[in-house]
Amino acid sequence: MTLLDTPAAARGLLTGDRYRAELDDGRELYLDGKRIGNPAEHPAFRPAADELARLIDLQHEPEHRELLTWKDPETGLRLARAYQPPRTVEELRVQRRSAEFWHAEALGQQGRSPAFMASIAVGVYDFRHRLAGNDPRFGANAEAWYRHCATNDLVLSHALGDPQIDRSADPVDEPDLALRVLEENERGIVVRGAKQLTTLAPLAHEVLVYLSASFAQRRGEQFVVWFALPLNTPGLVTLAREPLGSAPWGHAHPLGARYDEQDAMLFFDDVLVPWERVLLLRDADLARAGLGRINAWSAYVGHVRYRERLRALLATATLVAESIGVDGFRNVQEDLGRLAGYAELTEYFLDAAEARGGVTDGGLFAPGDTAASRVWSAEVAADAVAIVRRIGASGLLMQPTAGDLANPRLRPHLDRYMRGRGIDAERKSRLFRLAWELTGDGFGQRQDLYEYVHRGDLARNRINLFKRYDQSAARARLLQLVDRPQEARP
Known part of the structure; x- marks a missing residue:
């Protein structure tokens, strides 16, 4: 069965x-040197899989049905709202409200939520006619792959970056530095190499492989390829990093357990990619143009998620400040005001993206350019976290564990010396532990690093923003003054 046959085989909305x-599904997944069977049953992955399953099930509840799903006129199936190709600004705003619901439930911690990657699948669908210019088959493949994902409500991952071996070298001279096409045959293409950092791959159905912005420096057309594959494809090996959601003592780390999305390396051991799964081949200019185009909606949805993360950080900082009686201090209120300003500005950026949006040559309504907001988000991310750390200070480090609280010798001391203002030691401990998870432990540090890197290289993004910004009117006015002789005044 090919992807073109999927409407008849479509299963509709996913359930948990x-x-x-x-x-x-038999995927070749490894953690700590051991091959993992079903990740949904492994203790390192189960809590995050269960949380995704819980969120997926919400779309079946009657009170959320209209917000989280839509009826596809071609199949008659109810599908996830994130897979709806928006054709008007009103439909785009419904997607925003749907994403807001999901990310509020997840406290803004799921950078690679199913809604994020579904929006990239929508972008691939919108770009299908341009891909057909590379090869007519690829345009048809793009549409078929989108419909396959949408009508089966697949959870997706994507892989862009190359391994960090020697970024100063050229892959033409050292081919293992980047994923490459080894050969083409009647069945498809054979690829070899690796991709990092593939977030959510251990918990996804499929991966979309394309190129990061850094590929523009490459000379070899064998490195220019887009394709999509199930994660159980023969020869595709997934290596998960060390989990961040558990610890041997004391606390359950509820945020890390639920929202550690798992980043992974993908190794392509001479993997056959069937022709029906190839989306672009050997056309660097098209790949460069397509990178921004297919991510237009994901950047918008990603900003919805970032707003919810900032709201979570603001609420955490406020609760911590209240719990230790510093919420009335001028410097603390100033910090909280700065964090509130960050959260408010994200709302403006989303409104601006809608106001600047328009219909693409693929027929969909796309948000306007949000390049400046992406630069700003990366710039303020560390400060947002630092505000919570500054308010919590040493208390973020020194909190009793569950075992400490249960110890009758320790508990009187904890109740006397580790309580807060209007909050007992046990409740305060749980609050500060959540603050530590958001900002300080392995999970918090991973989330902080994610905010800095996932939008692409910050310096490159600033440079591109400068190069694209239209200064012509202001330059012309200034040059008029420069070119005109100035008359001395007495």
């Missing part, structure tokens, strides 16, 4: 139980 079962 179906999602867990479908992860048991």
Whole structure:
């Protein structure tokens, strides 16, 4: 069966139980040197899979149905709202409200939520006619792949970056530095290499492979390829990093357990990519143009997610400040005001993206350019975290564990010396532990690093913003003054 046959085989909206079962697909997944069977049943992945399953099930609840799903006129199926190709600004705003619901539930911690990657699949669909210019098959493949993902409500990942071996070298001279096409045959293309950092790959159905912005420096057309594959494809090896959601003592780390999306390396060991799965081949100019185009909606949805993360940080900082009686201090209020300003500005950026949006040559309504907001988001991310750390200070480090609280010798001391203002030691401990997870432990540090790097190289983004910014009117006015002789005044 090919992707073009999928409408007849479509299963419609995913359920949590179906999602867990479908992860048991024989994929070659490794953690700490051991091969993992169904990640939904492994203790390192189960809490995050269960949380995704819980969120997936919400779309079946009657009170959320209209917000989280839509009826596809071609198949008659109800599908996830994130897969709806918006054709008007009103439809785009419905997607925004749907994403707001999901990310509020997840406290803005799921950078690679199913809604994020579904919006990239929408972008691929919108770009299909341009891909057909590379090869007519690729345009048809793009549409078929989008419909396959949408009508089966697949959870997706994507892989862009190359491994960090020697970034000063050229892959033409050292081919293992980048994923490359080894050969073409009647069945498809054969690829070899690796991709990092593939967030959510251990918990996704499929991966979309394309190129990061850094590929523009490459000379070899064998490195220019887009394709999509199931994560159980023969020869595709997934290596998960060390989990961040558990610890041997004391606390359950509820944020890390639920929202550690798992980043992974993908190794392509001479993997056959069937022709029906190839989307672009050997056309660097088209790949460069397509990078921004297919990510237009994901950048918009990603900003919805970032707003919810900032709201979570602001609420955490406020609760911590209240719990230790510093919420009335001028310097603390100033910090909280700065964090509130960050959260408010994200709302403006989303409104601006809608106001600047327009219909693409693919027929969809795309948000306007948000390049400046992406630069700003990376610039303020560390400060947002630092505000929470500054308010919590040493208390973020020194909190009793569950075992400490249960110890009758320690508990009187904890109740006397580790309580807060209007909050007992146990509740304060849980609050400060959440603050530590958001900002300080392995999970918090990973989230902080993610905010800095996932939008691409910050310096490059600033340079591109400068190069694209239209200064012509201001330059012309200034040059008029420069070119005109100035008369001395007495």
